[in-house]
Every structure is written in structure tokens, then in C-alpha cells.
Amino acid sequence: MESWSISSFAAVWDKVERGELKVLQPDFYGRDTVTVARELLGKVLVVRERSSLAAIRITETEAYHGTGLGADPAAHCARGETPRCSIMFGDPGFAYVYFIYGMYEMLNFVTERKGYPGAVLIRAGEPLAGIEVMKRRRPRAKPGRLASGPGVLCRALDIRLSHKGQALWGPKLYVIDDGYEPESIHVSKRVGIKVGQDRPWRFFIAGHPSVSQA
DNA sequence: TGAATGATCACG
DNA sequence: GTGATCATTCAT
Numbered sequence: 001m002e003s004w005s006i007s008s009f010a011a012v013w014d015k016v017e018r019g020e021l022k023v024l025q026p027d028f029y030g031r032d033t034v035t036v037a038r039e040l041l042g043k044v045l046v047v048r049e050r051s052s053l054a055a056i057r058i059t060e061t062e063a064y065h066g067t068g069l070g071a072d073p074a075a076h077c078a079r080g081e082t083p084r085c086s087i088m089f090g091d092p093g094f095a096y097v098y099f100i101y102g103m104y105e106m107l108n109f110v111t112e113r114k115g116y117p118g119a120v121l122i123r124a125g126e127p128l129a130g131i132e133v134m135k136r137r138r139p140r141a142k143p144g145r146l147a148s149g150p151g152v153l154c155r156a157l158d159i160r161l162s163h164k165g166q167a168l169w170g171p172k173l174y175v176i177d178d179g180y181e182p183e184s185i186h187v188s189k190r191v192g193i194k195v196g197q198d199r200p201w202r203f204f205i206a207g208h209p210s211v212s213q214a
Numbered sequence: 215t216g217a218a219t220g221a222t223c224a225c226g
Numbered sequence: 227g228t229g230a231t232c233a234t235t236c237a238t
Contacts, residue, residue, distance in 0.1 A: 062233070074233065076222095084222060101234050102219025108233085121233055140236090151234045161221095192233055 004044070004128035004178075009053045012046060012176070022177045023169050026093035033065035033111040033118035038203045040109070040120055042182040044128060046174040047157045054134055054157050056125030056147045057180065059208045062190045063201040065111065065118030074196030077117035087165060088117035095173055097154075097164040104151030107159050109168055109175070123150045123191070123202075126210040148210045182206075 006012050015021040024043065029036055038061075046055045064075035067089075071078045076085035076098070087096050088110055096108040096119045112118035125147040127134055134146045134156040147153040154160075168175045184206035189197050191212070204211045 064233070076233080079223090082223070098233090099221055100232055102221075102232095104234055106233060123233085149234070190233070194232090196233095 004055060004057075006055075007052060007129050009046075009048050009051070012053065012174070016176075020178075024093075024175045024177060025169055026091065029092035029109055029111050029168070030113055031092075031111065033063040033120060034201055036109070036111045037061040037063040037120040037201065038185060040122075040175075041185055041203055041205055042180045044176040044178055044180075045122065045125060045157070046176060047130075047159065048170075048172055048174070049130065049133070052130060052133075054130030055128040056153070056157065057128055058122060058125050059210045060122075060124035060202070060204040060212070062121040062123060062203070063111075063118070063199075064108075064121065065116075067117050072196050072199055072201075074190065074193040074199075075117070075119075077119075081117070085117065088119050090114055092118075093168050095159075095163050095166045095168060097159060097161055099161055101151075105154040105159055105161060106150045107154050107157075107163070121150055122153060124148045124204070124210050124212065125153060126208065127156070144209050148212060 040061050066072045067077045077088045091114050092110050094110045107122045108119035127146045146156045166173045182205045186206040187200050188202045190202045
């Protein structure tokens with residue numbers, strides 16, 4: 001679809017210092033989870049490698065938040081703070097990564113104010129940079145769908161459990177606003193959950209080839 | 215439609 | 227300690 005000409009981290013940082021790219025700060029995440037999920041569409045996730053980087057443009061997200069009676073039952077935090085989800089109760093702007101189905105990592109961004117739990121699941125993205133290394137990690141995937149799904153997105157970007165707790169403004173993970181504005185954002189029920197289907201908290205860029213469906 | 219595959223959590 | 231569950235993926 002669209003290519004990102006930047007292929008080295010030095011080039012990214014140069015543009016950040018010149019104000020052409022903006023690294024999202026914790027205040028972006030420290031708001032209502034559903035709003036953050038919607039506004040993350042079109043932002044660029046950069047994973048810093050040794051001397052290069054891998055990057056995707058976020059095209060599909062889901063919101064999970066709340067705890068206690070009446071809270072979103074699909075959220076890990078719904079039944080209170082446990083070792084796995086305690087980071088959701090903490091400061092916003094950090095990665096919440098968990099392992100599921102014995103096979104896949106899932107990448108989330110912690111939202112809301114400290115004390116109230118929330119996170120946005122990053123479900124899909126359009127490959128922008130580091131495409132060769134992503135292909136090596138997912139040799140059977142079609143080029144435009146290297147990160148089309150929350151599990152394979154982590155595979156393509158080599159996001160591991162060890163990334164849990166990483167800040168989203170560096171030095172390993174960066175979420176960047178490069179000025180791109182999605183043309184049309186659609187909303188739907190969340191995918192792959194058995195409860196909480198009444199909440200329309202999935203957001204995606206309409207018609208984008210990296211998204212599973214409309 | 216179901217197998218793969220293991221961390222997590224609610225029990226006791 | 228144990229068993230059910232799970233915000234998935236891919237091949238059948």
C-alpha cells in the first residue's frame with residue numbers, strides 16, 4: 001500500500017529531533033481506553049533492532065478496561081489485580097505482553113490513570129520497514145499481511161514476554177505520530193472472546209488490506 | 215473444524 | 227498441586 005522510506009533508527013531519530021515525527025508520550029495513553037484505541041489507528045509502532053528497525057502502521061485495535069462488578073468481563077483486569085495483569089493497573093504508556101494458547105504473544109498498550117486498569121490490544125498493522133526481517137520470521141505470510149493478527153504481529157516484530165513493561169517512548173519500543181490520518185475508521189464487536197460481546201470496542205481502518213475483515 | 219501447546223488462575 | 231480456560235493460527 002504505502003511505504004515508509006525510513007529504514008534506520010538514526011533516520012527516525014533525526015526526524016523526531018527536527019519535529020517531523022512525534023513520539024507519543026504517556027499523556028496520550030493516560031485517557032479513556034476506547035478513545036486511545038481509536039486514536040492509535042494510523043500510528044506507527046517501531047521496534048528497535050540492533051542497527052535497524054521494524055515498523056508497522058497500526059490498522060486494528062481493541063479496548064479492554066475496567067474491574068469489579070459490571071466491568072468488561074473480557075478484560076483480564078475484570079476480576080481484580082493478578083500477577084499477570086497488574087501492569088494494567090499501573091501507569092499508562094507501557095507494553096502489556098502476555099502469552100496465550102501455548103503459542104502466541106499478544107501486545108497491548110496500558111491506558112488510563114494509575115489505579116484504574118485498561119489496555120489496548122494491537123491486532124494488526126501494515127508493514128512499513130524491516131520487511132525483509134519480518135518475512136524471514138514469517139516466510140509463509142503474504143507480504144502485506146505479515147502482521148495481520150495479534151499473534152502473528154508479535155511474531156513478525158519479535159515481540160516477546162520480555163517486552164512486558166517496556167515504555168512506549170523508547171528505548172526499545174516507540175509509537176510515533178507521522179501525521180497520517182486514516183480515511184475511514186470502522187467499529188465492531190471484539191474478536192475471539194466469548195463474553196463482553198455487547199461492547200463495540202474493536203476499531204480498524206476500513207478496507208485496509210492488513211485487517212482481517214469488515 | 216480441530217489440533218497445537220503452555221501460562222495463568224480459581225479452586226481446594 | 228490440579229484442571230479448565232484461553233483477547234490465536236493454520237492446515238484439514
